[in-house]
Every structure is written in C-alpha cells, then in structure tokens.
C-alpha cells in the first residue's frame with residue numbers, strides 16, 4: 249500500500265489560485281476569519297494527521313476487518329486510538345455551528361479535511377463521516393430540546409451518528425420501507441424493524457451512537473409520502489445530557505464484504521426501541537433532501553480519494569519498475585531495461601489517473617463553496633448557487649465515483665501482476681472504490697435524478713445556468729493562447745443543450761427514452777463539466793507562466809495534464825452521445841423472456 253502524501257501544492261492551487269476563495273469567504277457572514285493563512289495552517293495539520301496516523305492503519309485495517317460479538321463490534325487495532333486523537337484535536341467540530349460547540353469554519357474546509365483523511369484511510373473516515381449526516385439532520389430539523397440533548401456530544405465527536413434508511417427489500421426505493429413507529433403515551437415512539445447495511449451502526453470508538461431512522465407511523469400514507477424521521481440513541485439520554493439506560497436497538501451482525509472492510513456495515517434490529525420524532529410526521533424524505541447534496545458531495549470525495557491514492561502508488565511504481573526498452577531507444581542505458589514510465593501506454597494510464605484526481609478536486613471544492621454560499625450568501629447569490637448545486641451534485645456523485653473507480657483499476661494495471669497481489673495495496677484501493685458508485689444513490693439513480701428532475705424537470709433552466717457560466721468563462725478568456733481549451737467548451741455547451749432538447753422531446757412521447765439515455769447522459773455531462781474545471785486550471789497556469797512567477801514546472805505540468813484531458817479523455821463524450829441518442833428501442837424491444845437466450 250503506498251504511504252499517502254497529501255498533495256498540498258495542488259490543494260492550495262485549487263483553493264487559492266483557481267477558486268476565488270479569499271474574496272468569497274470575506275464576503276460571507278461569519279466566515280471572515282477563514283483567511284487563506286488560517287485555512288492553509290488547518291489543512292497542513294490535517295495532512296499530518298492523515299499521513300502519520302490514518303495512512304499507516306489503512307492496509308492493516310483491511311487485513312483485520314471488524315469483529316462482531318454479542319457485546320458489540322471491535323474495530324481494527326489503532327482505529328479507536330486514532331478516533332480519540334481526532335476528537336482531542338477538535339476535528340469533528342471544524343465546520344459545525346458554534347451554538348453547539350462548532351468552530352464554524354466553511355464546509356469547504358471540512359471537505360478538504362475529509363479528502364485528506366479519506367485518501368489516507370476511507371474505512372476509518374466512515375465513522376466520523378456518518379455523524380455528519382446525523383448532525384446536519386438535527387441542526388436543520390431537530391426541536392430545540394433535541395438539539396440541546398444530542399448536538400454538543402455529536403459535534404465534539406464524543407458520540408457518533410448513523411443514517412438508518414436501507415431495509416433488506418429496499419434501498420433506492422425507500423417508499424417501500426416497513427419499519428414501524430408506534431406512538432407511546434409519553435410522546436416517544438416505539439420503533440420496530442430491521443435496517444441493513446448501516447455504516448458505523450455499532451463500534452467501539454464512542455460512548456454513544458445516535459441513529460437517525462426512517463420509519464412509518466400506523467396511519468401513514470403509502471409510499472414516500474408516509475416516511476417519518478426519528479432519532480433513536482443506542483443509550484437513552486437523561487435530561488441533564490448524561491447517558492442513561494440501554495435502548496433496545498442492537499447490531500445483529502456485520503456484513504462480510506468486498507471492500508472498506510474496516511468500516512462496520514451493520515444489520516440493526518430495532519425492537520420497540522425508544523425513538524423521538526424529528527420535525528413533522530410524514531415529511532421524513534423531504535427533510536432529508538435538505539442535506540442530501542452535502543452528503544453526496546461527501547461520497548463524491550471518495551472517487552477523488554481513490555484516484556489520488558492509486559495515482560501516488562502508480563507513479564512511484566512506474567518510475568522504479570524496469571521492463572523492456574523505450575520504443576525510441578534506451579532511456580536508462582546503464583540499467584538492464586527502462587522504467588515503465590517511458591512507455592506511452594503506461595503514461596496514458598498515469599495521466600488518466602492524474603487528470604481525474606486533479607479535475608475532480610477542482611470540481612468538488614467548487615461545489616463545496618456553492619454549499620457555503622447557499623447557507624450564508626445573500627438571497628440572489630444563494631439561489632444561483634443552489635441551482636448550480638442541484639445540477640452539479642448528481643454529476644459529481646456519480647461521475648467522480650465512476651472515474652475514481654477507473655483510476656483505481658488503472659492502478660492495478662500499472663503494477664502488472666503485482667497489482668493483483670494484496671501486499672502492494674492496489675487491489676484494496678479498487679475494492680474500496682467500488683462501493684462509492686453504489687451507496688448514497690447508485691449511478692443509475694443519480695443519472696435519473698440528473699436527466700429527469702434536474703434537466704428536463706426544470707425545463708432546461710438549471711442546465712442553462714451552468715452553460716451560461718461556461719459561455720461567460722469563454723468570453724472572459726477570449727485569447728488565442730487559450731483557444732485549445734475554450735473553443736471545445738463553446739462546442740460542448742451548445743451540443744449539451746441541443747442534445748438535452750432532443751432527449752426531452754423523445755421522452756415526452758415515451759418516458760423510457762429518458763431512462764434509456766440517463767447514464768450515458770450523466771457521463772457525457774461529467775466529462776464536459778470536468779473540462780470546464782480543467783480549462784480554468786489551464787488558463788490560470790498559462791497566466792502564471794506568462795507572469796514568470798516561478799514554480800514553472802508545476803504550472804507546465806498542469807497545462808500538459810489539461811491538454812491530455814482535452815485531447816484524450818474528453819472525446820469519450822462522442823461515444824456517450826451516440827449511445828444516448830440511439831433511443832430506447834435497442835433496450836426495451838426485447839421481451840423479458842428472451843433475455844434467457
């Protein structure tokens with residue numbers, strides 16, 4: 249397993265040179281103190297924690313996994329101690345609200361720290377990561393008493409949280425859920441049912457675990473309109489906030505699974521467990537939508553994390569591994585063969601990993617900034633940011649995790665046969681990356697959300713908001729020097745719109761057309777959106793080189809990677825376009841029975 253080295257130069261490039269971070273946060277109420285110096289200092293500390301504490305536990309955690317017993321779940325050696333350090337150093341409260349002990353830093357900073365921690369050890373990050381959803385739910389929808397009771401301990405990290413949605417028969421379609429919530433005389437609810445696949449449902453890192461559970465009340469309407477939200481603590485909480493008696497929610501088992509083995513994926517039995525309603529009855533799903541975007545960006549980070557780690561390992565290996573001679577003559581004449589980095593095909597894979605990781609970083613930090621504008625910006629900028637976020641979130645979640653998986657897979661290939669062997673770590677990265685395209689809404693579900701709700705559902709308005717921004721960027725950078733990046737953007741923004749109109753027209757006749765186009769449409773959108781971020785980075789790099797500010801090799805590398813992306817990766821849009829416009833018949837004509845032949 250490669251030991252992780254935080255890409256601080258690239259992180260600083262995106263935050264300070266590509267995105268207008270300083271001006272943005274100076275203008276957002278309450279974030280004035282988030283100066284570049286302070287943010288850099290925090291990021292550097294986060295990098296040390298990730299490199300020195302979390303990274304060394306990544307491979308051992310995978311080997312060891314979690315162990316279930318009647319008493320609970322034991323996480324791998326070193327995990328609880330690392331979590332204690334994380335809490336002692338105040339990391340969980342970084343971007344939480346100050347009222348309950350949060351440090352009120354921008355959520356973009358939280359995303360950067362998650363990238364660092366998650367690249368070092370994604371399984372470990374799942375424990376504090378799930379708390380985030382729980383905190384956001386209570387912050388947005390909890391009663392004043394619930395906030396007082398749970399948030400201080402969750403924000404400090406002394407307690408962790410979970411999101412209990414999935415049941416054995418339903419994940420994407422939560423309208424089918426069966427867990428029951430019976431009202432009790434004391435105002436609480438008796439929650440009964442079994443949830444599966446609950447990350448961090450049980451473990452040995454914190455004093456209490458607070459479950460956010462969706463369930464159905466006795467008189468609830470069918471489907472998604474009858475879902476209510478409850479808070480169900482592992483240990484009941486006394487009025488003074490101290491831990492009380494054990495609640496009847498238990499972890500029945502943990503899953504044996506393909507990757508993120510050190511993250512406990514739990515079957516949770518709720519046996520008339522004491523739960524408390526959050527917000528209005530039957531509004532559970534609507535309430536969860538309020539933080540769905542941030543949760544999805546959190547999962548998108550996983551794609552970036554695995555692309556980065558696979559790239560770091562691959563690069564080191566490609567520089568050292570000797571095999572055959574360069575086609576243009578020996579590059580290592582004193583050695584028995586050349587390092588494999590001389591071979592065009594190995595470079596193709598390395599540059600694919602690099603362009604995915606760096607492009608995704610720019611896209612995801614930008615999205616995280618939009619989240620901060622939505623929360624703290626004036627009405628007009630918040631609305632604009634919200635619209636952009638609505639469009640870009642399903643793209644980021646599905647595209648970046650799919651691309652991250654591809655990058656991880658290249659890692660195996662670059663290591664040759666050794667990539668398949670556990671000790672080198674590349675197969676673990678690919679196994680760990682696989683889940684990101686499934687949980688928090690599968691790629692197929694994100695694609696339906698993009699094409700159905702976001703693009704066609706808004707009559708193209710949300711898409712036009714983004715393509716207009718692309719157009720403005722092209723107009724602002726109307727210079728021959730940047731034309732290799734700006735000209736394709738002009739072509740793609742127009743093509744994206746026309747293509748969407750065409751699919752929309754067909755979908756009015758036959759709704760299956762939207763579903764049939766969806767995943768190709770999403771991938772097309774992902775490649776084009778990433779091109780927009782790569783073009784921005786290329787223009788900045790160009791300007792820095794022209795200004796002669798130094799660090800030329802870094803900027804030249806950026807330009808060359810941008811060029812690689814535009815010339816070798818972006819053309820994948822053509823095949824996605826052709827597939828998505830090919831219509832629904834080639835998928836839907838075959839009668840179900842014929843699939844058997």
Ligand SMILES: Cc1cc2nc3c(=O)[nH]c(=O)nc-3n(C[C@H](O)[C@H](O)[C@H](O)COP(=O)(O)OP(=O)(O)OC[C@H]3O[C@@H](n4cnc5c(N)ncnc54)[C@H](O)[C@@H]3O)c2cc1C
Pocket residue numbers: 378411412413414417418419420421444445446447448505513683686687688689690691692693696763
């Ligand atoms: C390791 C792990 C951790 C998890 N952590 C949590 C957690 O903490 N909390 C939690 O609540 N859940 C968690 N999950 C559950 C996860 O979110 C679900 O597995 C996921 O949402 C998919 O649901 P499903 O498994 O029921 O698949 P299904 O919904 O049965 O989907 C099966 C396939 O059908 C496709 N599909 C379904 N409907 C459509 C449609 N309308 N159009 C096109 N395609 C469709 C899907 O894309 C998928 O390919 C976790 C799962 C795993 C494996």
